Amino acid sequence: MSVSGIQGHLLEVTVVGCTRLKDTEWISRQDPYVCVEYGSNKFRTRTCTDGGKNPTFQEKFVVTLIEGLREINVAVWNSNTLTFDDFIGSGKIQLQKVLSQGFDDATWSLQSKSGRYAGEVRLMMHYANANRAATGYANSAPPYGAPVPQVSSYSAPPPPPYGAPCSQPPTAYPGSYPYPSYPPSSAYPSSVYPPPPTATYPPAPYPAPSAYPPQPYPPPPQASAYYPPGN
Numbered sequence: 001m002s003v004s005g006i007q008g009h010l011l012e013v014t015v016v017g018c019t020r021l022k023d024t025e026w027i028s029r030q031d032p033y034v035c036v037e038y039g040s041n042k043f044r045t046r047t048c049t050d051g052g053k054n055p056t057f058q059e060k061f062v063v064t065l066i067e068g069l070r071e072i073n074v075a076v077w078n079s080n081t082l083t084f085d086d087f088i089g090s091g092k093i094q095l096q097k098v099l100s101q102g103f104d105d106a107t108w109s110l111q112s113k114s115g116r117y118a119g120e121v122r123l124m125m126h127y128a129n130a131n132r133a134a135t136g137y138a139n140s141a142p143p144y145g146a147p148v149p150q151v152s153s154y155s156a157p158p159p160p161p162y163g164a165p166c167s168q169p170p171t172a173y174p175g176s177y178p179y180p181s182y183p184p185s186s187a188y189p190s191s192v193y194p195p196p197p198t199a200t201y202p203p204a205p206y207p208a209p210s211a212y213p214p215q216p217y218p219p220p221p222q223a224s225a226y227y228p229p230g231n
Helices: 096-101 130-136
Strands: 010-019 032-038 041-044 056-064 071-078 086-094 103-111 117-126
Touching (some): 010 032, 041 056, 071 117, 086 117, 096 103, 096 130
Antiparallel strands (some): 032 041, 032 071, 071 086, 086 103
């Protein structure tokens, strides 16, 4: 997978150590150190005094990445006090894995000037922007098999999915009257007096019919008992 957009980003490079280096000393133990070169940036570890064939460094450097440059040059030297330093071996470190995955911990082979095996160097590299660079150029279109639903402005809304609760359709009239209701008022005001008590006696019977015929109306005049009738 090609990685682009690394210009100006930072890469952490830790020189862990070397193993099975070619020994350039005949009498004493050699004192190796490692040089790291990327573009115009050059770094040098401390000298591992009496490191011999398996020196340890554990030194970290931070390099600024350059677009199109995908390898780091590494060289191992033996430090001398009276004469020039002895070249032990060199190698090229590929950055494809660390730029795509964000981390790389591997051992790389070294070669002498004649192209022979001269030992190994172990580097740990970390690239913090690996995920951002990998997802920055991802396709923004939805994956196949997940179509985007299209709703027309002139069509009815789509039905609810299977298993979803169904909502009741809206009614044409509101369920409740918008104005408050009042109790029905009586045509006459209620009486403030208590109702009359019911009689505890039975009603009086009707008078018995008389045996005599009823008198005509008006009654005939009767003679006064105090005055004699006139002539």
